[in-house]
Amino acid sequence: MSVKIIDVKRIGVVRILGGSIKRVFVGGADSNRLDFALGVLEPGEYLKKHYHPNSDEVYFVLEGEGKLYIEDREEDLRPNRAVLIPSKVIHGVKNTGSSKLVIAFFTAPGTEELVEV
Numbered sequence: 001m002s003v004k005i006i007d008v009k010r011i012g013v014v015r016i017l018g019g020s021i022k023r024v025f026v027g028g029a030d031s032n033r034l035d036f037a038l039g040v041l042e043p044g045e046y047l048k049k050h051y052h053p054n055s056d057e058v059y060f061v062l063e064g065e066g067k068l069y070i071e072d073r074e075e076d077l078r079p080n081r082a083v084l085i086p087s088k089v090i091h092g093v094k095n096t097g098s099s100k101l102v103i104a105f106f107t108a109p110g111t112e113e114l115v116e117v
Contacts, residue, residue: 004025004030006024006025008022008024008038011023011024013040016047017047017048017050017092017114017116018045018046018047018048019039019041019045019046019047019048019093020039020040020041020042020045021037021038021039021040021105022037022038022040023035023037024036024037024038025110026110027107027109027110027111030110031110032109032110033108033109033110034106034107034108034109034110035055035105035106035107035108035110035111036104036105036106036107037104037105037107038062038102038103038104038105039093039101039102039103039105040100040101040102041064041066041093041094041095041100041101041102041103042095042100043095043096043097043098043099043100044094044095045094045095045101046092046093046094046095047092047093047094048092048116048117049069049090049091049092049116049117050090050091050092050114050115050116050117051087051088051089051090051091051114051115051117052085052087052088052107052111052113052114052115053087053088053113053114053115054087054109054111054113055087055107055108055109055110055111055113056084056085056086056087056107056108057084057085057091057105057106057107058082058083058084058085058104058105058106058107059077059081059082059083059085059093059103059104059105060081060082060083060103060104060106061077061078061079061080061081061082061101061102061103062079062102062103062104063079063099063100063101063102064077064078064079064095064097064099064100064101064102065077065078065095065096065097065101066093066094066095066096066097066101066103067093067094067096068083068091068092068093069091069092069093069094070085070089070090070091071089071090071091077093077101077103090117
């Protein structure tokens with residue numbers, strides 16, 4: 001595998017689970033060990049509840065405010081907050097603020113596998 005450098009501004013947005021995602025490094029294509037994406041959610045926008053059957057996921061909030069729904073509880077999201085979500089744990093996120101919510105998502109191992117609930 002070789003080093004990759006990407007200007008994230010040039011990556012198009014795709015709709016996944018009702019939200020806007022930029023797939024930066026895709027597991028299986030760019031790396032077998034990691035998947036990296038940016039969620040860019042406008043006020044009121046959300047990612048539906050889902051889980052990853054074989055991957056852990058880390059959320060790192062870059063800007064904005066929101067709620068993280070983890071199984072039957074919710075947690076506040078704000079800049080510089082990191083969350084580790086083990087595989088098989090149901091989770092979703094919503095922008096509850098007045099400006100965009102930007103979250104870095106890291107999934108390992110890098111697979112596109114997710115199950116919507």
